[in-house]
Amino acid sequence: MSKPDAAALVLEDGRVFRGAAYGAVGQTLGEAVFCTGMTGYQETLTDPSYHRQIVVATAPQVGNTGWNGEDNESVGPDGSANDAKMWVAGFAIRDASRRASSWRANGTLDEEMRRQDVVGIAEIDTRAVVRHLRTRGSMKAGIFSGDALADVDTLVERVQSQPSMAGADLAGEVSTTSGYVVEPEGEARYSVVAVDLGIKSNTPRMFARRGIRVHVVPATATIDQVREIGADGFFLSNGPGDPATADSVVRLTEEVLGDGTPMFGICFGNQILGRALGRGTYKMKFGHRGLNIPVIEHETGRIAITSQNHGFALEGEAGEEFDTPFGRAIVSHTCANDGVVEGVRLLDDSAFSVQYHPEAAAGPHDAEYLFDRFLTLLDKKVGK
Numbered sequence: 301m302s303k304p305d306a307a308a309l310v311l312e313d314g315r316v317f318r319g320a321a322y323g324a325v326g327q328t329l330g331e332a333v334f335c336t337g338m339t340g341y342q343e344t345l346t347d348p349s350y351h352r353q354i355v356v357a358t359a360p361q362v363g364n365t366g367w368n369g370e371d372n373e374s375v376g377p378d379g380s381a382n383d384a385k386m387w388v389a390g391f392a393i394r395d396a397s398r399r400a401s402s403w404r405a406n407g408t409l410d411e412e413m414r415r416q417d418v419v420g421i422a423e424i425d426t427r428a429v430v431r432h433l434r435t436r437g438s439m440k441a442g443i444f445s446g447d448a449l450a451d452v453d454t455l456v457e458r459v460q461s462q463p464s465m466a467g468a469d470l471a472g473e474v475s476t477t478s479g480y481v482v483e484p485e486g487e488a489r490y491s492v493v494a495v496d497l498g499i500k501s502n503t504p505r506m507f508a509r510r511g512i513r514v515h516v517v518p519a520t521a522t523i524d525q526v527r528e529i530g531a532d533g534f535f536l537s538n539g540p541g542d543p544a545t546a547d548s549v550v551r552l553t554e555e556v557l558g559d560g561t562p563m564f565g566i567c568f569g570n571q572i573l574g575r576a577l578g579r580g581t582y583k584m585k586f587g588h589r590g591l592n593i594p595v596i597e598h599e600t601g602r603i604a605i606t607s608q609n610h611g612f613a614l615e616g617e618a619g620e621e622f623d624t625p626f627g628r629a630i631v632s633h634t635c636a637n638d639g640v641v642e643g644v645r646l647l648d649d650s651a652f653s654v655q656y657h658p659e660a661a662a663g664p665h666d667a668e669y670l671f672d673r674f675l676t677l678l679d680k681k682v683g684k
């Protein structure tokens with residue numbers, strides 16, 4: 301094997317980690333964030349919420365299970381996840397597995413990153429990177445290899461020249477441009493409009509499995525388009541960027557809340573519903589990204605171990621009740637590690653959302669019951 305090119309991960313505060321090129325050789329810029337999942341790198345790399353982010357894996361060795369045709373979380377324009385895109389801006393790891401070993405693999409991660417032109421870096425001390433990001437916060441970064449390498453001052457300047465994640469309006473960059481329908485498995489019981497702000501492929505699958513037909517619509521969908529579909533429920537997906545920029549989707553959500561349509565939201569969707577209920581959002585220091593993050597549901601005391609990927613959050617306190625134009629609401633869930641808001645709900649149960657990932661791809665299935673709760677809500681409100 302030939303020796304890989306030298307590569308460098310450069311942070312905006314001038315910290316440099318030198319390693320070896322992994323995946324495509326060249327230059328990439330993005331926000332450096334760390335993900336603590338020990339598995340599930342394919343789902344992470346294809347999750348549209350990671351658009352414009354350089355993911356640092358804390359798992360010490362990555363690539364062991366190669367790349368397969370089944371675990372993509374991004375969705376192509378036709379709603380299919382086959383051959384879908386890696387959305388991360390870059391990937392930083394410690395050890396690259398020398399072999400891919402899985403009966404499902406049809407290639408290696410390294411090859412797939414090269415095929416999709418995703419620049420990565422290996423052989424860096426990822427523990428040191430994470431400690432740095434945990435102390436200083438997520439920050440602008442770049443990975444450079446091959447001809448893109450230059451003196452440190454030049455690289456830091458390039459890193460600093462990119463726009464910041466705070467204030468970034470990115471849902472439009474990952475959303476489908478035309479709508480599509482995901483048919484239910486078995487008998488159709490209900491239908492839902494799902495606004496694609498960066499939707500993961502497992503989410504429509506979770507609805508479909510419960511007999512719900514999913515009309516996926518672009519982030520730019522208008523209230524008239526939503527009403528014309530006339531679905532039984534409304535869903536707000538996950539997605540990249542700063543929720544403070546998502547004014548038009550917040551307006552749409554307010555209209556739908558006014559119609560009294562049963563509503564469910566995940567991650568970015570939780571931030572949007574929260575905003576429609578009058579809450580503010582803020583950028584977290586380093587966010588929550590991993591597969592074992594504990595969340596408390598305050599009314600039951602029940603704890604779920606959850607899959608998460610967010611760098612922004614809603615303002616609020618555990619169990620806090622507040623008035624909204626649509627009735628009284630509650631901060632229903634918070635993170636057991638740091639008290640960050642992880643869910644909101646209208647007290648009459650007609651709309652609820654969570655900051656974590658009940659579709660769990662990858663991740664534990666503790667929170668999947670929330671899809672059943674939405675089904676119960678549809679039974680109650682629509683009752684077919």
Ligand SMILES: NC(=O)CC[C@H](N)C(=O)O
Nearest residue numbers: 349538539567568611612
């Ligand atoms: N996964 C998501 O939907 C992320 C939401 C938002 N972009 C955040 O970082 O907080």
